[in-house]
Amino acid sequence: MNHWLSLIVAAPAIAAACLLVLKPDQKLAIRLVSLVGATVALIGSLVVAATYDRALGGFQMLESYPLVPSYGIHLKLAVDGWGVALLILTGIIIFTGVLASWSVPKRDKEFFLLLLVLVSGVFGVFVSQDLFVFFLFYEIAVLPMYLLIGIWGASHDVRAAGPFKYVWKRFAVGGKEYAAMKLTLMLLVGSAAVLVAMLMLWASPGVQTFDLQALERASFSHTTQMWAFPLLWLGFGSLAGVFPFHTWSPDGHASAPTAVSMLHAGVLMKLGAFGVMRIGMVLVPDAAATWAPIVGTVAVINILYGAFCAASQTDLKYIVAYSSVSHMGVVMLGAATMTPNGWNGAVYQMFAHGIMTGLFFALVGLVYERAHTRAIAKMGGFAHPMPVVAAFFTLACLSSLGLPGTAGFVAEFLVFVGAAQSQHWWWTIPGVLGAFVTAVYVLRACKTIFWGPVPQGEYAHLADARKTEWAAPLVLGSALVLFGFWPRFLLDSIDGASATFLQRVTTVAEVSK
Amino acid sequence: MNSWIHVLSLDLAVVAIAAAVMLVDALLSLRGKSLGWLVVAALTGVLAASFFVDVVGVTPHGAYVSDAWVLFFKRVFLVAAILGILGSIDWLEQRASRRQAEYYALVLFSLVGMMLLPGARDWVLLVVAFELMGVPLYVLAGYAKNDGEPDSPKLAAEAALKLFVTGAASSTFTFFGLALLVGLSGSTMIGQGVQPSPLASVGLLMIIAGFGFKLGAVPFHFWVPDTYQGAPTPFVSFLSVAPKAGGLAALCVILMSTGWIGSHELWGPAIVLLSVASMAVGNLFALPQTDSRRLLGFSGIAQIGYVLIALAAATEQGLAMALFFIAAYVFTNLGLFLVVHAAAENMGGHGIAQMSGLSRRSPWLGGALLVFLLSLAGIPFVIGFWAKLFVFLEAYRAGLIVPVLIGIVLAVVGLFYYLSVARSTFMAEGTSDARIHSGLALRAAIGICLAAVVLFGLWPDPLVEGANAAARAFMAGR
Structure with a gap:
């Protein structure tokens, strides 16, 4: 029994505890400890990932404490x-996220x-084998998201319009505090809902355990x-941005500071999809x-x-945020196919989208810091x-639209193949249309922002990436390409797990018929 | 005759401390904070003794039974009193330095009443203990008679009067119900079962109503927000937890008198109704509050609803988790009120808006406040999460599905107002940057609560086992 998993979960939390004893003005030390x-x-x-035995499959590196x-x-x-x-996805995102937030302005x-603390929670979800x-x-x-967005987020003006414009004014729509509260409450x-489902499962006759x-x-x-x-699907699904429970996501991601958007769109939404598949579909x-x-x-x-x-959308962050809603739909579509390809694609899309959207938000943050506009x-x-x-x-745009050679292609391809193989082949059509x-x-946004004539006036001397700002583009960009050309590194292990779970799903379904 | 005095040794020790406090005050006239610290030390001694002295036994004629159940409650009460007094020391020295001994003596007498409640098996003893718990609280609620906020100096009088009038009214309910039950059974022993009959139901409901008042459950909750607002905040920290635990103990003993589970149909629906009404009224009325004390008052009403839902499950585990919940509540709510007190002393008022910028002026207090709020809201890795979850788990298992669903939905509503307090203290920039200073005793009390909330949140098992043992003993002794 080795302790790598508890180390991964505990390392960020321990670093957070170390931060408690530092003084607020030891700015470099705070960043180094976090890093x-x-x-x-x-x-x-x-x-x-390197020591996981792919041939053996199943659950490995088990640790259990009462x-x-x-x-x-x-x-x-x-x-x-x-x-x-x-785990790799979360590790990469938090590493680059810390570097991307080197210039946090206050507190x-x-x-x-x-x-x-938030990241410790994310790691914990991916490795816990006890429902509770x-x-x-x-x-x-x-939960930390509430404070992260509410304190360090950015408010922006939303013109009140439509039949609910008085309600919009009343709740200060567009404000960071509105976004934070909306996200948290939703x-x-x-x-x-998940809790109710957990109680139902636990209280079933002869169960009384939370062991997965x-x-x-x-x-x-x-x-x-x-x-x-349905409780598990909509409960976890609200975090995965399942329509119509996705509305927290654009507001939240647009208001959040860079690293938080990276983590939230890159990793947290995956928790929802992971929950739907790992808990909902398998249990x-x-x-x-x-x-x-x-x-x-x-x-x-x-x-x-x-x-x-x-x-x-005309706001850059809203574009990326809505694209996350769309891409998470691909994950959920893969899950719904209940085929090996679909499930592999769903998990691979979680990974690919996480990296890609992390890259997007890191770059959007860079642009915003310099140009002070997101329009x-x-x-x-x-x-x-x-x-x-x-x-x-x-590069991120190309992966987003699923260009071969990027990780996004592998994922979307697998999901659409899965959809075609499923009982509902027609899902492929709107899927491809969405792509x-x-x-x-993405191409329109990319063209408008970056290409075209040399900018004049205040935008003429925008600085390129500097020092720690290099980390996120470099690491995430190379990951996109690397896992586009070499999907097997992850797909082998993903496939093992999908096969095991699917086998159980189909046998149980047949027995009960 | 067997010796039985050891059964009451802890209670007698507290009586002795209370008597000593009054004597010391009369003869020595101690100045400063020393008296408070001495009381805390003495009570800590009693608490420590509870782990070593054998108090299990029965007094002659079975009027008082002491077992693991009683011991659990006694420890809860002692902890609440220690922390409550610790949090009051600085305030008393500043605001009422010549009336300190009375304050301690009153808290101690109330404590004796509480400690006698869970073991009482005789109606007369139960009622006397309950009144002994309650009467000092009326006095204490009006303790800040000279210390009201400038614009509304009558708050203390209102606080005390509301508590007293509601308390007196509820006592009459209890007495009337008792008259019916004792008349039916022909004995003042609680253990003597009452045959189910319409008259017995009326009597039981009367008694539940009477004790529901101390719990602050709806519809007996009207005193709660007003008293919390007008009474001295350090005292409210004690008032908001200990008498509720006392009320819970008394309620359990009374329900047991009818054979507990056997007569579930008799009282189950009444408790479920109280529970759902408390959760709904508490959570919804807390939403528009702008004064932190009133908000916490309504939140306390809601929390009692969660306790009652576990009680309504009418199972041993349900009872155990009600105990766990109340123990968790003691640490959380006591600590929360003390933080509010510490903040208000420095920031000029108890309004939620006045607390803005707290976390910047004192990261330590701001962090503690956040932890306590999250614990009340039921967020993981603080004790309140386990408490709320176990309560729902047991109620669900007992088939109370709809109340549990209502409770879960309302818990999310609760999160909204808890977070809005956090928003004020964490997000809003305050008007001042000055550091906040609070006394050693107050900091110690908050620190202990914080440590308990976090440590039991990380590893709740010891407390769960304690509550289980207590519930088991209670069910066995019935």
Whole structure:
């Protein structure tokens, strides 16, 4: 038994605890401690990925400590093929996220502390093998966001319009505090639904345990399943941006500071999709199969609706945020196909989208810090003063539209193949259409901002990336290309896990028929 | 005759301390904070003794039974009193330095009443203990008679009067119900079962109503926000937790008198109704509050709703988790009120808006406030999360699905107003940058609460096991 997993989960939290004793004016020390915490976690996840035995598959590196034995709650950590991919993703994002927030303007100590606590929660979710502990970490990952957006976020003007304009004014729509509260409450309503489903599963006759492996073996009554699955789907799904519970995402991501947007769109939304698949579909497979047509159809709406919304935005951050809604639809579509290709694609899309959107938000942050605007209409020709930013932004755009050779292509291709193989082949059509609309809006945005004539006036001397700002584009950009050309490194392990889970899902479904 | 005095040794020790406090005050006239620290030290001694002295046993004629159940409650009360007094020392020295001994003596007598409640098996003893707990609280609620906020100096009088009038009214309810029950059973022993009958139901409901008042459950909650607002805040920290635990203990003993589970149909729906009404009224009325004390008053009403839902489950585990919840609540709410007190002393008022910038002026207090708020809201890795979750778990298992659903939804509503306090202290930039200074005793009390909330949040098992043992003993002794 080795302790890599507990090290990965604990490293950011320990770094956060170390921050407590530092003084607020020790700015460099605060950043270095945070960076060490993030680096240890990243190295840990790379080691786990390297030592994970792909031939063996299944759950490895098991650690178990009793937490509340009388309720069957154990702090049980283990990693499977999906976990490997998502650990690496989280490690990369937090490492680059810390570097990208080197220039946090105020209250640095609290900022890094919350960021690290949040990331500990994310790591915890991906490796916990106890439903209760899973939920614990899930909440930890969601809540610091309230303060992170509310304190360090940016407000922006939203013109009140439409039939609800008085309500908009009343709640200060567009304000960072509005965005923070909206995000927190919507996600917490989601967790409340998850909690109800957890109670249902736990209280089923003969269960009374939260151990995921034991829950997988348990057979739940048809009624329990049919109620539990929609609760889990919409509960976790609200974090994955499932339509119509996605509305927190554009507001939240647009208001959040750079590193927080990176983490939230890059990693946190994946927690939701991971929860739907790992908890919802695997624990109550019967109901999952019954509900799959609805899940897939809603996912298709997500893809198209998100893409069209993104196409009509004029604020750069809103474009990226809506593109996340659209891309998370691809993940959910892959999940709904219930085929090996679809599931592999879904997990790979979580990874690819995480890296890509992290890169997007890091670059948007850079542009915003220099140009002090996010309205794309005011920009143009930024490639001349900042060529590196332009190059990497273009790379992210290409991955977003699924260009072969980038990680985005592998993922979307697998999902669409899965969709074609599923019982609902027509899902492929809106899926591909969504990818086309994506191409339209990302290329348009890219062209407007970066290409074109040399900018005049205040934008003529924008600085390119400097020092720590290099980290995010370099690391994330190379990851996009690397995993586009060499998907096997992750796909082998992902495939193992998908196969195991799917086998269980299909056998249970057949037995119950 | 077997010796039985050891059964009451802890209670007698507290009586002795209270008597000593009054004597010392009369003879020596101690100045400064020393008296407060001495009381804290003595109570800590009693608390430590509770782990070593054997107090299990029964007094003659079975009027008082002491077991793990009683011991659990006694420790909870002692901890609440220690922390409450610790938090009051600085305030008393500043604002009422010549009336310190009375304050301590009154808290101690109230404490004795509480400590006798969970073991009482005789109606007369139960009622006397309950009144002993309650009467000193009326006096203490009006303690800040000279110390009201400038614009509304009558708040203290209102606080005390409301508490007293509601308390007196609720006592009459209790007595009337008792008359019916004792008349039916022909004995003042609580253990003597009452046969179910319409008259017994009326009596039982009367008694539940009477004790519901101390719990602050809806519809007996009207005193809560006003008293919390007008009474001295360090005292409210004690008032908001200990008497509620006392009310819970008394309620359990009373329900047990009817055979607990056997007569579940008799009282179950009443408790569920109280619970749902408390959760709804508490959470919804807290939303528009602008004074932190009133907000916490309504939040306290809501929290009692969560306790009652576990009680309504009418199972051993449900009872255990109600105990766990109340123990968690003691640390959380006590600490929260003390933080509010520390902040208000320096920031010129208890309004939520007046607390803006707290975390900048004192990161330590701001952080503590956040932790306590999250614990009340039921967020992971603080004790309140486990408390709320276990309560819902047990109620769900007992089949109370709809109340649990209502509770979960309202818990999210609760998060909104808890976060809005956090928004004021964390996000808003205050008007001043001056550091906040608070006394050693107050800091110690907050620190202990904070440590308990976080440590039990990381590893709740010891407290869960303690609550389980207590519930087991209670069910066995019935």
